Amino acid sequence: MDLLNDLKKGKRGAIAKAITIVENDQTEAKKLLRKIFKDSGNSAIIGITGPAGAGKSSLINKTVIAMRKLGTKPAVLAVDPTSHVTGGAILGDRVRMSESTDSGTYIRSIASRGATGAVSRSLRNSIRVLEYAGFNPIIIESVGAGQTEVEISNIADITVVVFNPNTGDSIQTIKAGLTEIGDIYLVNKSDLSGTNQLFDAVRDFIGDSDRNPIILKTSVKKNSGITVFAKTLKDMMKSKKKFKDAKNKERLEAELKDIVLNNIKEKIDDMLISDKTFSKYLKKLQSKDIDPFQAGDKITKSLLK
Structure with missing residues (x-):
């Protein structure tokens, strides 16, 4: 099967084809997964989530470039709200990430299709395709909408929650369920006024919890904090590696059920x-x-x- 050889070499066309199979053709997907399953489960999965408009796509674009400089080989899966007309994914994210694509990162939008469970399935298997193709870490971006966040934090080894000072009702945003899932909290668009209040609010609400998450400021516009964020992710990939086996076992049990x-x-x-x-x-x-x-x-x- 040429597809497998090309996939192993990380060829873009093969990756795109394999992910399309995983999303749309259950019979073929099963055959493909049978062949790649043994070689999956080794990459760090980073979930990046937060309210719409927090600036996640532009942030990921810059972070991916910084992570490549640190010697990693990232890929991005953007879980988009489904375009109701075609059932495909809306490609806004892809447009905002063109810079990192040019530098050799693989970026793909996945339609969330509105169904819980469906996200998990096509996501889990798309991740396996990217692992087989040699990417590590795999970054999953999702729009901040309730149930998908929880699903993604179940799949991710590292969860990053992005806020921005513009949301106005910052404290309310923070209370709304995103407080339990983050390993890193980012106050993005930190060139805007209100950044320090939001940063303090996040620190007071979330920083004191037992999980002791990391809280950072980033600004894509001023290109500040991005390198620190990328380094933090790389360090965390290393420190989380020791929990990877146990986490994979839990995930496989959930998947089997x-x-x-x-x-x-x-x-x-x-x-x-x-x-x-x-x-x-x-x-x-x-x-x-x-x-x-x-x-x-x-x-x-x-x-x-």
């Missing part, structure tokens, strides 16, 4: 379509001869025979 539950769900969906008992009790329910729980229990019993 996902797959089994998903398989069972698909099977049951198929069975219900053709199941006579289901249609029998559905009719009884619709004519109110039976309540939903009774109907559900009867159908479940007949399926599990």
Whole structure:
């Protein structure tokens, strides 16, 4: 399979093709993963998240260049809110990251397709493709929207939360669930007024927690703090390496449960379509001869025979 050889060499066309397979073609994806799985699981995964408008894309663009100078080989997966028209990913991020792409970094947008679990699946397997192609670290950028953050912090070895002074309701933003997941908190766009208040607020709210996260300021405009951030990431990649095995075992357990539950769900969906008992009790329910729980229990019993 030429695709595998080209993938191993890190050829862009092969990587793009492999990730497209992973996203869109389950049968082919399974064949591909069978071949690359053994060589995956060794790269550091860095999740970068935070409210929309925090300046994540431009920040990642600069950080990736700084990380390359430190001798690492980063790739970026941007999880985009799905474009409702095409079902593909909106490519705004790609435009803002053109500089780092030119320097040899691989950047790809993944559509989040609105489904929890679906993000995890295409993300996990896209990460494996990039690991096989020799990238380390793999940076995942996600727009700050609730559930995806939690999923990404489950996949990432290092989670970075980005804030900016412009959000105005800075303290509220900080309280909203992002406080538990970060290893590093960045106050980005630190050339703006309000930076010091936000920095202090982050430090007071989050810095004192048991996890003792690192809090930094960065400004893409002034090109300040980026090198320090890149070095911090590189050091953290090293220090987190010792937890990698245990974390991988946990993740594989979660993934296996996902797959089994998903398989069972698909099977049951198929069975219900053709199941006579289901249609029998559905009719009884619709004519109110039976309540939903009774109907559900009867159908479940007949399926599990």
